[in-house]
Each structure stands twice: as structure tokens, then as C-alpha cells.
Amino acid sequence: MKIIKLYFFLFIMLMIELLGCGNVCNELTEKKNMLLKESPEKLLNNKRRKKLVYSVIGTLSAILGIAIIGMGINSHFKEKKKTIWDEVGNDMDSILNRTIAVGILKTRKNCNREIEDIEKIIPSQEEIQNILIYQMENKNIKITDGYMKEIQSLSKYVLYNIRNSMKHYTKILSYYS
Structure with missing residues (x-):
């Protein structure tokens, strides 16, 4: 049961990384184009938004991981019914x-x-x-x-x-x- 929960957590982290990896590649190309076209204030606002989104995603994934681990620990120490x-x-x-x-x-x-x-x-x-x-x-x-x-x-x-x-x-x- 603990192994399944660990794999579930790793699977979620992998999915977040894969979703973020595509965004990183797109971001590099967008940065090159933006540097040529847009003003620095818009770039700073976009960077702040992205940092905010990444911090929210990181916080939620950490909370989710802690919750899953907590459920595993709770089920491990729960008393079994005596027959x-x-x-x-x-x-x-x-x-x-x-x-x-x-x-x-x-x-x-x-x-x-x-x-x-x-x-x-x-x-x-x-x-x-x-x-x-x-x-x-x-x-x-x-x-x-x-x-x-x-x-x-x-x-x-x-x-x-x-x-x-x-x-x-x-x-x-x-x-x-």
C-alpha cells in the first residue's frame, strides 16, 4: 500500500514536470521574440506571473505529497479491529x-x-x-x-x-x- 502511494506521488510529480518542460521550451522561444518586440515592463510582469504560478504549483504539489504520506502513516498506525x-x-x-x-x-x-x-x-x-x-x-x-x-x-x-x-x-x- 505504501509503495502504491509513493508511485502515485512520483507519477504526479512526473506529470507536473512534463507539463512544465513544454512550457520551458516555449518560454525560451517566446523570450527571444519578446525581447525584440515588447517593453521590459511587460516582460517583468509576465515573469512575476509565471513565478507566482510556479510557486502555487510547487506549494500545491508539496501539500499533496505531505497529505498522501500522512494518509499512509495514519493507516499504518491505525488499530485493527480485534476478533x-x-x-x-x-x-x-x-x-x-x-x-x-x-x-x-x-x-x-x-x-x-x-x-x-x-x-x-x-x-x-x-x-x-x-x-x-x-x-x-x-x-x-x-x-x-x-x-x-x-x-x-x-x-x-x-x-x-x-x-x-x-x-x-x-x-x-x-x-x-
Whole structure:
């Protein structure tokens, strides 16, 4: 990102130089013609105007460069939003494993010998979210509004794992029965 901003600044400076280079060549030819035709007062006024224009262009390009560099420095030191993984990354594995284990145990309690549809006996997403919240409270993790979206996505992950383990469990039951 910083390299792009630097190239952008260099590109702007190059464009200003190219625009000014054409003016310098034209100025030299115009000066020769003016010296022969015009009075010195008009030449001095033209020179003052050109100096004023060049000083304004130089000042604006310097301010623009400082602003671009300032934006790069500001974005570099800006704090990044913390996610649930930054704070509880080490504990999250055990929380997810416990939640999956609790979900499997609840599903097995609802399970009979003859299982027709696994979706009927799997806990709902709200139940899994409540289990996740309970597990997080046991680890003394403060739950904020930002964590609720993470908890919803984690509950889908837990439901997926419970569903797969129960499909495997039913295959084993049907094989041995």
C-alpha cells in the first residue's frame, strides 16, 4: 500500500514536470521574440506571473505529497479491529470440542435404535449458540455484540460436525445390528 502511494506521488510529480518542460521550451522561444518586440515592463510582469504560478504549483504539489504520506502513516498506525480469535484463540479449540461433544451427547440421548431422520434429533442452532455462550462464560470470556456474529458462524460449524458424526454413528449402528 505504501509503495502504491509513493508511485502515485512520483507519477504526479512526473506529470507536473512534463507539463512544465513544454512550457520551458516555449518560454525560451517566446523570450527571444519578446525581447525584440515588447517593453521590459511587460516582460517583468509576465515573469512575476509565471513565478507566482510556479510557486502555487510547487506549494500545491508539496501539500499533496505531505497529505498522501500522512494518509499512509495514519493507516499504518491505525488499530485493527480485534476478533474473537485474537482474544480467545487458545481457548476456542477446547470450547468448540466441548460444544460438539455436548451436542453429540444430546443427539444420542434423543436417538433410538431405528433412526429415520437425523435432522429431527439434532439440537437446533439456538441450543448450540446457548451451549457456546455457556462454554465461553465458563472460560471467563466477555461476550460483546461483535462476538454474536462469530457465535452464529461457529454454531453452524458445530452443527455440521454433529451432523457428520451422527451420520457416521448411524452407519456403525446399522452395520452392527
